[in-house]
Amino acid sequence: MYPRPFTYHRAKSYPEAISLLSELGEDAKFLAGGQSLIPLMKLRLSAPRHLVDLNFIPETSYTWSNGEVRIGAMTRHAEIAASAEAARIPILRDCAAGIADPQVRHMGTIGGSIAEADPTGDWAPVLLATSATVKTLGPSGEGSIDIAEFNLDAYTTALQPAELVTEIAIPLPAERSGGAYIALKRCAPVYASASVAVQLTLHDDHTCRDVRVYLGVLGLTATRVTAAEELLRTKPITADSIEKVREAVMEIAEPNSDMRGSSEYKRQAAGALAKLAVEIAVKRARGEHVEAMHLYA
């Protein structure tokens, strides 16, 4: 057994989990789905003395919609992928259905994923593009954090000690909106090499009213590409303007070379993904049903 020995605490409610973690201090961690934490513990890159298990707390896994889509923090990626409520915002399904592989999606949770804040995580660019809000609970009570204020750095969020994510709320987009999230991966179980999230609203079939473009994976946190947004916002969307988006993304992306590819390869990939994501987002905003699939290479 590779993880360092630890003491197990099964929480029956979020308030109990929070008071346990407050008492146990810095040597304790929450356990959500465990799909990031358990591999880290097996490598002893993480070695908590106490785990506070959130998996047995009732009513923490749900997807509702009423003006916004509200997803319980312990909702598994596979449940979100299968949810008709989440499918009202297609980019959510793109993300949930494309995370890792079926086995990981059955365990991994949206709350655990964003609290982990791994730079290669899939949810951050998607939740940023859709202006999500993170609902929290901690020793000082309930909180609500704009996702843009939530991700501070790699593996660092605005969560305070013993504070946890309870829910993610995503406002339902205006009429004539569409989005797409596409990642380039060497294969399903590994981290993506690059990813792009685009969410836009059309004024009419050809003119963009508003848009968000975020790159995942390539920096310590997801990167907003305002230069690309400005090429589209309030302007006609044409093959030429989409090509300029591709160039703007390539200009802003500053990926490091690593085992997933050279800096230049990833920059080219990000540009191509952005072009594809804008094309799909526009089609969806026009009411077409288009599948957005990750690229595996």
Added chain:
Amino acid sequence: MPEDVALVRISVKVNGKQYAREVEPRMLLVQFIREELNLTGTHIGCDTSYCGACTVLVNGKSVKSCTLFAFQADGAEMLTVEGLAKDGQLHPVQQAFSECHGFQCGYCTPGFLMSTVQLLEEHPHPTEWDIRKGIAGNTCRCTGYQNIFKAIHAAAAAGGGADSGH
């Protein structure tokens, strides 16, 4: 045990049989299955959540048992590869893998069988893309995928989901 840590009592139903054990919190589910229950059909391959050789079903959902603590399955119903055959009859998915030679060395096969059972429950008539998505978490290092695809198509034709009445 190197440090004094309270054991956790867990009970699980595996392949229809109830088990109760006290385990160290850090015991992984795959170790629990293999070492506590002596069900060694579930293999440890990469042990890093990549290869899927350790795939089992927990409450009807495929998981990588090297990436769960045993306590996460407390109260669950589980299915491992040993639970597929009934009364000396191979499960339709096993039969199809056998007939199509959907394996080479066979080490990854238990995981592929469990992922295929899961896939066919969700997609009784899978498309090529459904199959690719369904087994994306399983790796065959012999690269025997073509026959695995054939086997999955054959299993689907034979109605191979776990709830197919087998």
